[in-house]
Amino acid sequence: MRRKTLQIPVGNIFIGSNYPIIVQSMTNTATTNIDDTVDQCIKLFNANAKLVRITAQNVKEAEALKLIKQNLLTKGYNQPIAADIHFNPQLALIAAQYVDKIRINPGNFVNLFPNNISYTSAQYQQELNAIEIEIEKLLPILINNNVAVRIGVNKGSLSPRLIDKYGNNIEAAIESAIESALIFNKLNFNNLVISIKTSSVYETIKANRLLTSKLDSLGLLYPIHLGVTEAGIDKQGIIKSTIAIGNLLLDGIGDTIRVSLTGDPLKEIPAAQNILNSYRKFVPLPLLPIYDYTLEYCPKIFTNNNLADGLPPSDIDFIEINNLNPFEVISKKLETNKYVNLKLNTSQFDLYSLSIILGRGWIDGWLRDIYLVDNNLKQDTLNDIWEILQATGKRKTLTEVISCPSCGRTMYDIEKITKEVKERFSKYPGLTLAVMGCIVNGPGEMKEAQAGIVGNGLNKANIYIYGKLVSKNIPINDVVDEFEKQLKIYNLI
Structure with missing residues (x-):
């Protein structure tokens, strides 16, 4: 059953539990290139995106939103657009005059003490007060222009103030969302949508489950936007997004979604629609346990041949599932067993259904091994x-490459570089690499990776190892070679 929320007007649509789940995306054109940005918005709207977000990283880009909105309306496109704001509250004041929704990142919206690692109680409160002051300045413009707000928390760019108090973890991310929501609520502004994103599927699921529980306990019934940040490229990004988004939707959590895929944002829309179509097949979800997440057991993948872990031992009890009622079969077995092992023919399932079923089982801890019986x-x-x-x-058998979907701040071919990194460094289990679009959020949001490439200007990039800048302003055509050199120097490959 879907979580009950407020119904939030965003332009000519509503986001909330009484309305269909909204699919959205984000442009990756230069915002000041009005024609390109308008054209990409139109392509996304024609592909059935209901909302498109556009970066506004400086005054010129924030002012460009006026022409973008005007041109869209002139061409007959009255769907809502949102402005993506980081670091500078003044940009929100400008953008809110022209768009239908503002996304603010509370992790960098106000930072009075940028060099602080630890905070006194007085400094903590001082920064919290400063956030409230900036929100108060914004409210008249929001109200006069009927603009909604998304409080968009990213675990990779949390406020140092909250990291000092809670650690760089889910608890800090939830507190970041809650404290901002409470300020808006205190000021009687409730046209809010909230999101918490991480590059980890497990953390994304856990954070949103805990977030909605806490919001509901406080009577803050705001809609939730779902997504996995830096999900990656092609199938990897689709799989990560499907596990997290699909299973949160099965929990009744989520009112708007974005599948963040590296490359052309048009690819995101059919992927999001497929997630919606797949999760609906499993509604209503029968009762299933949620165990503490541990790495105590390493799941195995058995087959009829010598692929993967080979044939299964005879003493493992498998239950067979099909594509009609898999969760009902699993739930029945779990009434008398703590865990299940699944037997299935993958030809009966599409990638999205497999990701939801197996992803839920392994994340929530009730699935052990699987046996693929395809001939x-x-x-x-x-x-x-x-x-x-x-x-x-x-279980990690591959190199993990996290990569951002890119936006107008990205000034190189991130899709090409991500593919090169994935192909060249694919066989290092346990190694996590990152390819990020820009230095605005890249260094912070690649904290899950041991090493990464981060765009820094037109066709240039920096290289980071364990969060430390080791190579700067590398021409983009040379960056993968330099990356390999640095990985070897630091004994990562």
Whole structure:
């Protein structure tokens, strides 16, 4: 059953539990290139995106939103657009005059003490007061222009103030969202949507479950936007997003979604629609346990041949599922057993359904091993299963490459570089690499990776190892070679 929320007007649509789940995306054009940005918005709207977000990283870009909105209306597109604001509250004051929704990142909206690692109680309160002052300045413009706000928390860019108090963890991310929501609520502004994103599937699921529980206990019934940040490229990004978004939707959590895929944002819309179509097949979800997340058990993938972990031992009890009622079969077995092992023919399932079923089982801890009984199991299909297992964090057999979807701040071909990194460094289990679009959020949001490439200007990039800048302003055509050199220097490969 879907979580009950307020119904939030955003332009000519509503976001909330009484309305269909909204699919949205974000442009990756330069915002000041009005024609390109308008054209990409139109393509996304024609593909059935209901909301498009546009970066506004300086005054010129924030002012450009006026022409973008005007041009869209002139061309007959009255769907809402949102402005993505980081670091500078003044940009929100400008953008809110022209768009239908503002996304603010509370982790960098106000930072009075940028060099602080630890905070006194007085400094903590001083910064909290400063956030309230900036929000108060914004409110008249929001109200006069009927503009909604998304409080968009990203675990990779949390406020140092909250990291000092809680650690760099889910608890700090939830507190970041709650404290901002409470300020807006105190000031009688409730046209809010809230999101918490991480690059970890497990953390994204856990954070949103805890967030909604806390919001509801406080009577803050705000809609939730779902997504996995830096989900990655192609199938990897689709699998990670499907596990997290699909299973949160099954929990009744989520009113708007974005599948963040590296590259052309048009690819995001069909992927999001497929997630919506897949999760609906499993509604209503029968009762299933949620165990504490641990790495005590390493799941195995058995097959009829010598692929993966080979044939299963005879003493493992498997239950067979099909694509009609898999969760009902699983729930019945779990009435008398703590765990299940699943037997399935993958040809009966699409990638989205497999990601939701297996992802939920491994994340929530009730699934152990699986047995793929396909007579002609294809290596590509098996690779997909490995990707699903890897995305849950329960067993790593591949190098993980996290990469941002890019936006107008990205000034190089991030899709090409991500593919090169994935191909060249694919066989290092346990290694996590990052390819990020820009230095605005890149260094902070790649904290889950041991090493990463971060764009820094037109066709230039920096290289980071363990969060430390080790190579700067590398021409983009040379950056993967330099990256390999640095990985070897630091004994990562």
